[in-house]
Amino acid sequence: VANVSHELKTPLTVLKGYLETLLDTVPEEQSRLRRALTQMDNQSNRMEALVSDLLLLARLEGTNADNLSQAVPVHGMLKRMRENALAISADKGHSIELDVPEEARLIANPAELESAFGNLITNAVKYTPAGGQIRIHWWQDERGAHLAVSDNGVGIDPAHIPRLTERFYRPDNSRVTETGGTGLGLAIVKHVMIRHNGKLEIKSQLGKGSVFTCHFPAERLVSKPTAVAG
Known part of the structure; x- marks a missing residue:
């Protein structure tokens, strides 16, 4: 799970980058396209949060408590x-x-x-x-x-x-x-x-x-x- 989650980070970063660029360039009057791009951006943010939580949980479960206290x-x-x-x-x-x-x-x-x-x-x-x-x-x-x-x-x-x-x-x-x-x-x-x-x-x-x-x-x-x- 940790390995797969880590591998997902790069493609997600690329997708989010292009979505943000498109949202900045698509005119307001193209409402249908902007609505679709906004939903895609929201879901990519959710996927990014999931990957981040999976990596954190894998570390918490798979390692001993460290000495950073x-x-x-x-x-x-x-x-x-x-x-x-x-x-x-x-x-x-x-x-x-x-x-x-x-x-x-x-x-x-x-x-x-x-x-x-x-x-x-x-x-x-x-x-x-x-x-x-x-x-x-x-x-x-x-x-x-x-x-x-x-x-x-x-x-x-x-x-x-x-x-x-x-x-x-x-x-x-x-x-x-x-x-x-x-x-x-x-x-x-x-x-x-x-x-x-x-x-x-x-x-x-x-x-x-x-x-x-x-x-x-x-x-x-x-x-x-x-x-x-x-």
Whole structure:
């Protein structure tokens, strides 16, 4: 899978380059052609995201956790992700609350941590209807550090929760078209947590929303617990 995904990167880059050039040169009045080119561009972007996620997942599954761990400033990372989420949300008018102490630090691989947290926050934006509420909450206690991303979105039938971290598993196939996701996000989160000796906990109710919580062990704390879950 990793080899095939890598080989797909070059032809995809060429296709995307020509599509972008064509979109810049085709006159506005040729609406049918522009519509076709726009759809092709959107699908090539989706294919590129899929290839990228496949390569990342193959690396996470096929290699041992490396020694790139460092004291990651979690507040700054999550603050930037909140700003990105608001940009993605755009006209949906989501309320995205950030409840993370400024001194929050975690011994972790920053790139892997960013991938895991980014997937959870992006999912919350995708599956929360316009005007919905999303909360990004970080706390520490005697058990370790915890990040909860909660929303009041469409929710998930609890029967599906045990399979949500499987590759390409989706409770509702119609979401593939609606969100343009790759179906690999939660599998990536799961493997990042395994590599950090942690676990992903999922709670959800249909029509009421979901809570995705990353639990990290106490040995990954930079300092003693400073906050209790609220």
